[in-house]
Structure formats: C-alpha cells, structure tokens
Amino acid sequence: MSNVLLATDSTALHQRVHEASGGTCIAVPAHPLPADPAHLLAQLQEQSLPDILVLDATRSPEDALALAARFDREVPGTAIVLIGDADTLSLDAMRAGVRDVIDAGTGVEELRVALGRVAQSLAVHRAQPVDPVTAMPILQAPGRVLSVLSPKGGAGKTTLATNLAVGLATATPGSVVLVDLDVQFGDVATALGISPEYTLDDVVHGASLHDPIALKTHLTLHPSGLSVICAPESPASADAISGDQVSALLSTLSTQFRYVVVDTAAGLGARTLAVLDHTTDPLLLSTFDVAGARGLAKEMATLRELGMLTNARQVVLNFADPKSGLSTQDVEATIRSKVDLTIPHSRAVSASLNMGVPLLQHKPRDPVSKQVGKLLAYYADAAAKRGNGRHRAAA
Ligand SMILES: Nc1ncnc2c1ncn2[C@@H]1O[C@H](COP(=O)(O)OP(=O)(O)O)[C@@H](O)[C@H]1O
Numbered sequence: 001m002s003n004v005l006l007a008t009d010s011t012a013l014h015q016r017v018h019e020a021s022g023g024t025c026i027a028v029p030a031h032p033l034p035a036d037p038a039h040l041l042a043q044l045q046e047q048s049l050p051d052i053l054v055l056d057a058t059r060s061p062e063d064a065l066a067l068a069a070r071f072d073r074e075v076p077g078t079a080i081v082l083i084g085d086a087d088t089l090s091l092d093a094m095r096a097g098v099r100d101v102i103d104a105g106t107g108v109e110e111l112r113v114a115l116g117r118v119a120q121s122l123a124v125h126r127a128q129p130v131d132p133v134t135a136m137p138i139l140q141a142p143g144r145v146l147s148v149l150s151p152k153g154g155a156g157k158t159t160l161a162t163n164l165a166v167g168l169a170t171a172t173p174g175s176v177v178l179v180d181l182d183v184q185f186g187d188v189a190t191a192l193g194i195s196p197e198y199t200l201d202d203v204v205h206g207a208s209l210h211d212p213i214a215l216k217t218h219l220t221l222h223p224s225g226l227s228v229i230c231a232p233e234s235p236a237s238a239d240a241i242s243g244d245q246v247s248a249l250l251s252t253l254s255t256q257f258r259y260v261v262v263d264t265a266a267g268l269g270a271r272t273l274a275v276l277d278h279t280t281d282p283l284l285l286s287t288f289d290v291a292g293a294r295g296l297a298k299e300m301a302t303l304r305e306l307g308m309l310t311n312a313r314q315v316v317l318n319f320a321d322p323k324s325g326l327s328t329q330d331v332e333a334t335i336r337s338k339v340d341l342t343i344p345h346s347r348a349v350s351a352s353l354n355m356g357v358p359l360l361q362h363k364p365r366d367p368v369s370k371q372v373g374k375l376l377a378y379y380a381d382a383a384a385k386r387g388n389g390r391h392r393a394a395a
Pocket residue numbers: 150152153154155156157158159160318319343344345346347349350351353368
C-alpha cells in the first residue's frame with residue numbers, strides 16, 4: 001500500500017483514511033495549512049516522501065488549493081487528493097494538479113477504492129519512461145484510438161468526446177490527446193474553453209504530420225493535462241484536409257499518446273473513413289429515438305461490411321428518456337447489437353458547454369457525468385486486462 005500523508009483536524013477523517021490506507025497514513029494538522037510544501041514535509045521527520053497527499057480542504061479550500069498547486073510543481077512524485085465538495089472544487093482542483101476530490105463524508109470502503117485508484121495511476125505514471133527530447137512518455141505499444149462517431153449531427157459526439165478525453169487525461173496525465181476532426185464545424189475549442197494558437201490546419205500542412213517534436217509545439221494544453229488539436233477557424237481551409245493527412249496524423253499521434261480521442265463530423269465521409277482505419281475502439285453514438293436508431297443501424301451495417309466493426313466497440317444512446325415509449329431492447333433489435341450505455345438528458349450539459357467547462361469537471365455528480373464515468377471505468381478495465389496479456393474485447 002502507498003504512504004499517505006493526511007493534513008486534517010478531523011479525528012473521524014483521520015480514522016477512516018488510516019483504515020482505508022491499511023494503516024500507512026501519517027496525519028498532520030490542517031489548521032493552518034502552510035503555504036510551503038517543505039513546511040508540511042518537515043513534519044514527516046525521517047519518513048520518506050508520501051506517495052499520496054490527502055489535503056482536507058473543508059475549512060480553507062483556497063489555502064488547500066494553493067498548497068496543492070505548489071506541491072504539484074515542487075514534489076511531482078506525490079499524487080494529491082482533496083477532501084471537500086467535488087461540485088465546487090473540481091475545476092480549480094484539476095488546474096492545481098489534484099488527482100481526485102473526495103467528499104468529506106465518504107466511508108472507509110469508498111476511500112479505499114479511491115486511494116487505490118490514485119495509487120494505481122501513480123504507479124503507471126512512474127513506470128513510464130519519458131523521451132528526453134520530446135518530454136513525452138515512451139510507449140511500449142501504439143496508443144489506443146477512441147473515435148466518437150454518429151450518423152447524424154447533434155447526437156452528443158462533442159459532448160462525449162470532450163468529457164471522455166478530460167476524464168482519461170485526469171487518470172493518466174500527459175498521455176491523452178483529443179483531435180477535433182469535425183474539420184468544418186468543430187467546436188471542441190468552445191466546449192473546452194480554450195483558444196488555440198495552432199489548429200489542425202497548421203498541423204497537417206507542416207512538419208508536425210510526421211515529426212513528433214514539431215507536433216508537440218502545435219498542441220494546445222487544457223488545464224486537465226489533456227493535449228488538444230482543434231479544428232481550423234475557417235470551414236473553407238478545413239475542406240482542403242485530406243483523408244491521407246488525417247491518416248498520417250493519427251499514425252504519428254498513436255506513437256506519442258496512450259489515448260488518441262477523436263471527435264468526428266456526422267456520417268462516414270472520407271476523413272471519418274480514414275479515422276476508422278486507425279480506430280481501435282469505436283464509440284458509436286445515437287440519439288434515443290426511432291430515426292436515430294435507424295441511422296445507427298445503417299451506419300453499423302456499413303461498418304460491418306467494411307470489417308471495421310470491432311468487438312471493442314461501445315454503442316451509446318444519448319438523450320435516453322424512459323417515458324419516450326421506446327426501450328433499449330427496441331433499439332437493440334433495430335441495430336442488431338447490444339447497447340452498452342445510455343446517457344440521460346441533463347440541462348447541465350448545455351450550461352457546461354456555454355461555460356466552456358466539461359461537465360465532468362463542472363458537475364462530476366450529474367447523471368451524465370456518472371455515465372461517462374462508467375465508460376472511463378470500462379477503458380481502465382480494458383487497459384488493465386491488456387496489461388496482463390489477457391485483453392478481451394467487450395461484447
Ligand atoms: N445528454 C445531454 N443532455 C442535454 N443536452 C445534451 C446532451 N448531450 C448533448 N447535449 C446538447 O446537444 C447539443 C449537441 O451536442 P454535441 O455534443 O455538440 O453533438 P454533436 O457533436 O454530435 O453534433 C449541444 O447543445 C449539447 O449541449
């Protein structure tokens with residue numbers, strides 16, 4: 001089990017974290033929290049650096065966030081977890097390099113799971129060799145290409161792609177890139193609230209297409225640690241981007257990132273077919289209605305014919321409404337395939353899009369965030385199985 005340093009004044013929390021960490025927790029007072037990580041670490045005396053720092057942010061969230069940010073910069077080998085309200089703290093926490101925000105009332109079992117997850121991602125992060133020139137992780141195998149596809153616009157591709165990418169980046173910092181391949185009308189930059197200096201246009205027409213070092217200078221970084229390639233500003237210049245260029249870009253990216261998440265335009269145009277050629281994990285998305293299911297059935301039939309419908313696919317229905325008169329079984333009969341996940345309608349989705357903050361960060365407990373969390377768990381599980389050499393694609 002990992003060494004845990006806990007800063008809190010609550011004996012009840014200390015007791016629970018102590019149990020959850022298998023007795024490896026050292027507690028120090030949280031009031032007042034020092035501004036300097038060295039002052040906190042000085043209280044450890046002879047002990048080695050902690051694997052996980054748990055900061056109780058319930059009394060003074062601003063001090064906890066400031067200390068977390070400094071800790072993240074100055075003690076990079078330690079993962080930081082905050083105790084506090086996830087809904088209000090998550091975004092600032094992510095910006096400060098915090099791995100997880102856990103509610104103050106969380107029980108021992110849930111704490112054990114959460115700390116285990118943090119320890120696991122820390123172990124992966126530490127084990128990963130870094131290329132001294134590009135400062136990117138050296139991959140043992142090509143990265144996974146997760147493409148979000150749907151026959152029609154407005155199904156929620158951008159919503160799903162951005163939240164999924166941010167979730168993956170939070171779990172595996174520095175290992176995820178999101179590419180907006182809805183080249184004409186892509187709105188990933190808006191959804192993430194970022195203003196890119198370079199876009200897909202610069203990437204495909206320069207040396208970066210085949211050169212990872214040049215490529216790195218053209219990426220836009222999101223506060224979650226996600227790298228992003230945004231769609232071009234002008235739909236006209238976007239149209240000049242070919243399927244071959246898309247193909248070359250995805251090949252280069254998959255040598256540099258563990259996960260390449262691709263947001264696509266509706267339908268199966270030349271660029272999306274090039275994306276499919278590189279896709280290891282297709283995510284097929286449709287609205288939960290008759291027209292959506294029929295469109296999805298046609299798209300899946302085409303992919304089946306092309307031999308592109310791998311078993312690792314995930315079929316996701318958005319805007320699920322139990323009162324619509326349509327059941328998941330009806331859709332499954334239409335598409336001749338299992339539905340893996342349904343996502344309900346939530347007003348928080350458009351609010352978060354307007355703010356430019358992914359829902360997963362803005363409202364981690366929203367029902368839509370919870371469903372995205374299930375997809376993240378599926379990909380983490382698939383990665384763990386591959387790691388053990390017994391990867392089995394989802395049915
Ligand atoms: N589950 C949901 N609940 C409520 N609104 C949603 C949901 N999913 C998507 N939306 C909204 O629907 C619109 C289209 O979503 P978007 O992700 O842009 O779709 P696409 O990229 O497939 O065109 C956006 O305004 C988005 O906020």
